[in-house]
Amino acid sequence: MIKHFLLSLAAVGGLAQAAPSLQQFFEPAHFKDAAISPSGRYVALRVGDNALRDGMVVIDSETQAVVGGTRLAGYDIGAIRWVNDNRLVYNVDDSKLTAGETEFAPGLWAINRDGTDKRQLAEHRIAYVIGSLITRHVEPWNTFLMNERGAQDSEFIYARRPEWKEGSHVVERIDLIKLNTSTGISTTVNRPTAAQGWMLDHRGEPSIMVSLKDGKQTIHYRAPASREWRALSTFTAYGKDDGIEPVGFINDQQMLVKARLKGDKAALHTLDLVSGKVDPEPLVSLSDYDFTGSMVYSDKRLLGIHYLGEARSSIWFDAGMKAAQAEVDKKLPGLVNIITPPAVPEVPWLLVNSYSDRQPHTYLLFNSKTGQLKVVGASHPDINPAEMGNQEMVKVKARDGMQIPVWLTVPAKGGKKLPMVVMVHGGPYVRGTEWGWDSDGQFLASRGYAVLEPEYRGSTGYGLNLFAAGFKQWGLKMQDDIADSVKWAVEKGIADPDRICIMGGSYGGYATLMGLVNDPGLYRCGISYLAVTDIPLLYDGSMSLLSDLPEDYKNYGVPVLVGDLENDAAQLVATSPLKQAARIKRPLLMAHGSEDRRVPFVHFKKMRNALEDAKADAEFVEYVGEQHGWYTLQTRLDFWGRVEKFLDKHIGAGAKAK
Structure with missing residues (x-):
């Protein structure tokens, strides 16, 4: 487990002593990004x-x-x-x-x-x-x-x-x-x-082009000498992962690709650009995660790789960068320290992005010759790391024996039998989160809630078995994984069984609604936003969940991943929050953007009508002009202010005894 250390007050300067307000969590970052010039x-x-x-x-x-x-x-x-x-x-x-x-x-x-x-x-x-x-x-x-x-x-x-x-x-x-x-x-x-x-x-220079047609993906390569394109590999784009994904280049003869050649996890392999063959021995492999990363170049040569495991980290092939990383990590212990060298270096300055689960991003400059390290700016300078919650990864055994990765954040003061919020990530076929400071989870932790974030089956980044086990499991085993994670937290004494609320956006909003349908005894309340409320609505003429993605995905991907309208018709009815709205008996907060393209407003409108007909205990919020996410500070403050009051009423200090 990653140990938690805090930057000294001198390093980050002027940290607030009072717990951050709602606005300090959700206002725009003071320093949003940093980019070092080619020379440094x-x-x-x-x-x-x-x-x-x-x-x-x-x-x-x-x-x-x-x-x-x-x-x-x-x-x-x-x-x-x-x-x-x-x-x-x-x-x-x-x-x-x-x-x-x-x-x-x-x-x-x-x-x-x-x-x-x-x-x-x-x-x-x-x-x-x-x-x-x-x-x-x-x-x-x-x-x-x-x-x-x-x-x-x-x-x-x-x-x-x-x-x-x-x-x-x-x-x-x-x-x-x-x-x-x-x-x-x-x-x-x-x-x-x-x-x-x-x-x-x-x-x-552009050397890789990816095309997609009839459910097949092709990787094209353009050699620098001939300047002619040729196909390197063609494979099925959707379903089980049997293809390659270009990641970077070593030189004109070798490319680095992500591939799943041995076992469950995808690794980084070398591909010979002349023969088109992939070296079966991985260059980088992770025991618990699929490889995800990017190449770090300087002077047009590969220095190292930034990659994501539990947290972000780096592998350096260059001796100088390896030494610089060791020195920075020594000066900033317990933090993720991502170093970016200049593209055409003339001076010894390197850019450092430093953070942890408790500390928001801080940008620094490190002099590889003198060892000098100086702060450039902090994204959220009013956040005091000492008041933030501790985040860790745990493994939970689902009812069928599958191991489910779960992120747990507990308030800084810790405690047992805490009120808990289960945050379900969207996608659903993405990785939910990683180790690092997050405004949503830390805001809830700062208000005294434990936060549980399951990487349910269907989530990516944890191997093929977990991903493939989520095919056509909306509202079924994917939902069971979330419930089993909650039961684990109760059994461990972390969560108070009478004070648990489920919340999420997009697919997470769908899972929130289905959680209240399937497991009403497990959750005291639910917060669903930007939610898919009926799977068949993904297909109809009101646009689709994937309307801003290739039509090819709708035709070939959705039937495999989510369900087929004809062959899976009965299942889609049983797992439709809209069709099961009368079964929702717990208090519910629902919100949606009127201009949502990914999950059109009709999902919210139909669900609202169904819940009102069922006389459900539900509160509805429409954010006019917002799309698939909360874009303005005004909307974020309004939404999270409502969340804070809703949680306090139902599972917080203001909650009545069950």
Whole structure:
């Protein structure tokens, strides 16, 4: 188990002594992100507060003096990337509007680090733009930054351009463009077929393209010498995982792929780009987790790998980076310390992102020559780690013997027979959480609740057996895993059996409703938001749960993972909260966004009508303009304020005896 140590007050500076308020948990982070320049000489920070729009500040790594940046009137700076040591690109956002009110695309802008030569690179969805650069050539609004850093050694970047199927939210293909950030001139990268994904190699050049057709996924590779695309591998896209997933490159002859060749867990393997064969011996494998990670490059060579196990960590092949990690971990014990080196280093400064289950993210700079470590900024400086709960991973045996990973967070003061909130993650075919500070769970812990987060069957990241066991198990064994986790917490004396509430969003909202249907004696109340309320509604003309994902997924993935309308009709009725609404007898809080595309508002509307007809003890909240999540601070504060009062009334200090 990871031991808990706290950064010294001198390290993080000015920590609050009082328990954080609702707003301190859910307000935007003060420091949202940090990016080190290619040389390491500068760091770009995305900063904000409740009064000002999010801006970008560029500081000198050595002196921490501000040397540039920008802030826009009426808009927030979004994601930031370095193009080269003098130039950056960023998109914009508007945190004051709900997602449904946002009538513009993020757009794309470039600027020199000193704030000069600002250029609009991509237009917004609607006619107006920021500033007067509309007369210059700009790319279409559907031009987005890639997640990868790129080469950072020229004026060019690569950007994604999704193209939607006419009249729908379905992405038909994703083109890749090469864009000059100084002139605005672009070219489209050639492709052999419609693409659904792209990956850059160790030089920052596009070398992998992923296509999807008729339930089959194909990995295409473009060799740097020939510049011609060829298919590396084709496999079934949905169901049991028998394919490969590109992760990164070692050099022009070897690529790194995620594959499940031996046993239950996916590992990192080397693929020979000439023969197309995968080395059966893994380069990196984890005993309890599927490999998930990313490559760390500097000077266009592979230095190491960032990966996710119980927590995030790093493997370094480079001796210098290995030594730097050891020194940083010594100075900041008990914390996750993720180090990012510059792409083309000229100075010894490295960027460090440090956090724990109790401490929010803190950004620091580390000098690998002198050992100096200095704080750049903290995401939530008013959060006192000493007042946060302790999070740990436990294993719970389900009723059929399957081992279920479960995250448990208990209040800082600990205790036995605590009131408990069971938080069910969405997806459902994703990993729910990881070790680290989380505003939702820590807010509940700060109010005295134990928090239980089961990684029920169907969850990814814990091996094929757990994932595949969730096929067509909505409301059935997936639901049993959640209930068995709760019973474990009661048996261990952690939870008071009379004070347990279940809550979740999206699939978690569905599981909350089905929890009240299947196990009314287990839960005192439920909080369901953005919830799927009827599986057949995923298929009908009101759009679908997967409406903003490829049509191919709806046709080939949903029948395998969730259920087939004809063959599984009886099961879908039995596991429909809408059809079983009259069985919900416990107090319920339901919330939904009026513009939700992933789970359309009709799910909420029909469920509300059914519960009102059944005279259920339910409270309903509609957030006008919100989509699949709470976008504005106003909505977050309202929702979590309602949650706090609802929990206090039913399982907290204000609860009446059962």
